[in-house]
Amino acid sequence: MNAPIRDAAGRLVAIGDLGYPDHRVLMEYDGEQHRTDDRQFGRDVDRLDDLAHLGWRVVRFTKAHRGAALRARFDRVRDELVARGWTPGAS
Template sequence: MRLNVLRHGYPEPECNGAIELSAGWMTHGDLVFRQHRVLLEYDGEQHRTDDRQFHRDVERLNDLATDGWIVIRVGRRLPLRRALAQLDRALRARGWSGPAR
């Protein structure tokens, strides 16, 4: 996913970046666009099938949203073009003006 993001002209994300939450705990994001407070997360099957993982994700995503992060969740069936379109809208909503020309 990171390479596709870069090939399409998006900013370099921080991989597995640590994020300190106001709830008092730390989490990590798959692809973190820290300057824009946008997070691209890849959810594998365990995020859906493991009940404990699912509920940890709910709490984590709620805390991220409360702290002003836009989280884009990507699964194996989401077409790349859709994921990139969602990333584009999120980054632009946070002030990114597009690839340098």
């Protein structure tokens, strides 16, 4: 949780909400400010592009993800982890 993500030169690219660095999968919660604040939105655009360039898959969550929609987001995270080599049940 909240682990720094750096590029090959050591530059801080992001501090992710919840990440799986071995598989480069990141879960991010976007609150209202990510939508309503132009500066925040601009930073998010650059940050997400930087993470994609580094090979990270970012699965974003908002307050709208509740119930079945939340379960679907978690399923997406699981699918991304499996696609990147994670084996469910392996220790």
